[in-house]
Amino acid sequence: MQQALTRKLESFEPLSDQARWALNGLVLKVRQVEARQDLIQEGDKPDNVLLILDGFACRYKVLPDGQRQIMALLVPGDFCDLNVFILDEMDHSIGTISTCQVVDIPRRAIDEITVHHPSIARAFWWCSLVDGAVLREWLVNIGGRAPVQRIAHLLCELLMRLEAVGRVTDNSYTFPLTQTEIADTMGLSDVHVNRTLRELRALGLIHLKHRVLTILDVERLKAFCLFTPNYLHLRNTRWGERRALNWPGRAQEG
Numbered sequence: 001m002q003q004a005l006t007r008k009l010e011s012f013e014p015l016s017d018q019a020r021w022a023l024n025g026l027v028l029k030v031r032q033v034e035a036r037q038d039l040i041q042e043g044d045k046p047d048n049v050l051l052i053l054d055g056f057a058c059r060y061k062v063l064p065d066g067q068r069q070i071m072a073l074l075v076p077g078d079f080c081d082l083n084v085f086i087l088d089e090m091d092h093s094i095g096t097i098s099t100c101q102v103v104d105i106p107r108r109a110i111d112e113i114t115v116h117h118p119s120i121a122r123a124f125w126w127c128s129l130v131d132g133a134v135l136r137e138w139l140v141n142i143g144g145r146a147p148v149q150r151i152a153h154l155l156c157e158l159l160m161r162l163e164a165v166g167r168v169t170d171n172s173y174t175f176p177l178t179q180t181e182i183a184d185t186m187g188l189s190d191v192h193v194n195r196t197l198r199e200l201r202a203l204g205l206i207h208l209k210h211r212v213l214t215i216l217d218v219e220r221l222k223a224f225c226l227f228t229p230n231y232l233h234l235r236n237t238r239w240g241e242r243r244a245l246n247w248p249g250r251a252q253e254g
Helices: 003-010 017-026 107-115 116-142 145-166 181-188 190-202 218-224
Strands: 032-033 036-038 050-052 059-063 068-074 095-096 098-107 172-176 206-209 212-214
Touching: 003 050, 003 116, 017 107, 017 116, 059 181, 059 218, 068 116, 068 181, 098 107, 098 172, 107 116, 116 145, 145 172, 145 181, 145 190, 145 212, 145 218, 181 190, 190 206
Parallel strands: none
Antiparallel strands: 032 098, 036 095, 050 098, 059 068, 059 095, 172 212, 206 212
16 A cells, blocks of 8 residues: 555656655554545644545535535545645545545655655655646536546546556456545536446446446547546656656656
């Protein structure tokens, strides 16, 4: 599980053995949190950085009428908010979708590791920038794509994010979201989500059974929703290999 963070960061920035060892030092106390529990609520004061080592979590807000909007999905290797401790209070909540392995990392530990390991600092900055890029793409997704394309786009994104941390086998990955949670993410009704998933199945693009999603034809699904992975900025994965060739190598720390 500890490798999820290292694998994610190395999809952005090469890391030395010393940097990997330092990252392992961040993962000292792991706690298990059951599904559909809040890790932190809107209005709480954030003291630590939360890291998801295993499972799915989400960033969300609840409107006065009780309607929920999920604004981000958090998968293994994801920080819930890398610089959240700067804020006086949370302006959103973070909750688990499935059972999760979570690490609470003190601010001091983040400060120290970035001072002593510039490559980790660069990778952390990269993570924050990619979080913003994903949010922008989600805005485009909800505002500019048809419902069936929205969901197809999300499934492509999760494939690539999960593969970067070693959680994909033969284009299959764990998919614990309920139809209601997909609806809360995509701005749709449960009925619309059900109909859309049936359409993707009928087109021979996906198979979903026992909380495992398989993309039957990745290239067809990408073409169907006009998916391009550039906003994920993956460099050291099969999705980022072509782009990485255009990047100069960086010297690793000794």
